[in-house]
Amino acid sequence: MGDQLGNKLDNQAGLFITFEGIDGAGKSTHISFVADALRRRGVNVVTTREPGGTALGETLRGLLLNEKMHLETEALLMFAARREHIAQVIQPALDAGTWVISDRFTDASFAYQGGGRKLDLSKLNVLEQWVHPHLQPDLTLLFDVPIDVARTRLDATRILDKFEQEQSDFFTNTRNEYLRRAAEFPQRFRVIDSTRSIAAIQQEISEIIDALCKQAARSDLNDSH
Numbered sequence: 001m002g003d004q005l006g007n008k009l010d011n012q013a014g015l016f017i018t019f020e021g022i023d024g025a026g027k028s029t030h031i032s033f034v035a036d037a038l039r040r041r042g043v044n045v046v047t048t049r050e051p052g053g054t055a056l057g058e059t060l061r062g063l064l065l066n067e068k069m070h071l072e073t074e075a076l077l078m079f080a081a082r083r084e085h086i087a088q089v090i091q092p093a094l095d096a097g098t099w100v101i102s103d104r105f106t107d108a109s110f111a112y113q114g115g116g117r118k119l120d121l122s123k124l125n126v127l128e129q130w131v132h133p134h135l136q137p138d139l140t141l142l143f144d145v146p147i148d149v150a151r152t153r154l155d156a157t158r159i160l161d162k163f164e165q166e167q168s169d170f171f172t173n174t175r176n177e178y179l180r181r182a183a184e185f186p187q188r189f190r191v192i193d194s195t196r197s198i199a200a201i202q203q204e205i206s207e208i209i210d211a212l213c214k215q216a217a218r219s220d221l222n223d224s225h
């Protein structure tokens with residue numbers, strides 16, 4: 001969250017926060033907590049998700065989570081849904097000064113299609129450059145748990161979709177690619193140990209959000225000088 005964030009705040013643009021992690025890591029549990037915390041501070045926030053977030057994106061989500069397809073088809077459809085999501089939801093909100101919290105974004109494509117399915121990362125880099133050459137999250141919270149913990153949580157709660165039915169190797173590779181990206185982009189990633197209690201995790205997230213809001217406030221102060 002360095003100079004790039006400073007420039008965005010100077011321009012009064014909204015901030016883009018993404019939540020990532022393997023299925024069952026617990027990320028969705030914390031989205032409304034963060035949105036509410038920001039709203040209490042007077043920040044306009046929209047929450048959204050990928051794949052999805054638009055009517056077309058939700059239709060594509062139904063296919064992606066339920067139909068078998070070639071791994072490149074899967075990657076292309078993820079980015080097609082993302083293109084629509086950026087055009088209709090993410091970019092207009094950020095331009096209007098609204099903060100966007102998205103349950104997953106492009107890191108998920110690198111982790112799942114790249115790490116999990118072994119699609120060549122260079123192909124994902126091309127898609128990323130095509131679909132959003134100038135847009136990156138300002139903050140990415142990566143909820144990290146060992147795969148057996150995630151599996152136990154999922155098994156206890158719901159019918160599993162196509163991804164959630166994958167074998168442990170798939171999730172090991174997906175998790176490793178997430179952690180590799182967190183190490184590659186330390187400025188925007190915060191890795192959250194999601195094996196802890198929900199209360200302990202929310203305490204850590206509160207501190208991260210506090211720091212982000214203080215940075216935003218300092219930037220506003222500088223603008224008024």
Ligand SMILES: Nc1ncnc2c1ncn2[C@@H]1O[C@H](COP(=O)(O)OP(=O)(O)OP(=O)(O)O)[C@@H](O)[C@H]1O
Pocket residue numbers: 021022023024025026027028029030143153154157194195196197198201
């Ligand atoms: N820290 C935690 N400790 C114990 N259980 C948790 C914790 N966090 C989440 N859970 C539970 O684990 C289950 C999965 O959580 P959640 O839906 O938030 O995961 P997710 O990472 O968003 O999964 P997916 O990506 O598949 O939607 C839920 O039943 C949730 O209540």
Ligand SMILES: Cc1cn([C@H]2C[C@H](O)[C@@H](COP(=O)(O)O)O2)c(=O)[nH]c1=O
Pocket residue numbers: 023049050051065078103104105106108109110112113163164
């Ligand atoms: C954006 C994105 C998502 N996925 C996968 C990851 C999950 O298994 C599902 C979404 O389900 P969730 O319960 O809403 O997390 O889609 C993916 O493989 N690639 C992506 O780019």
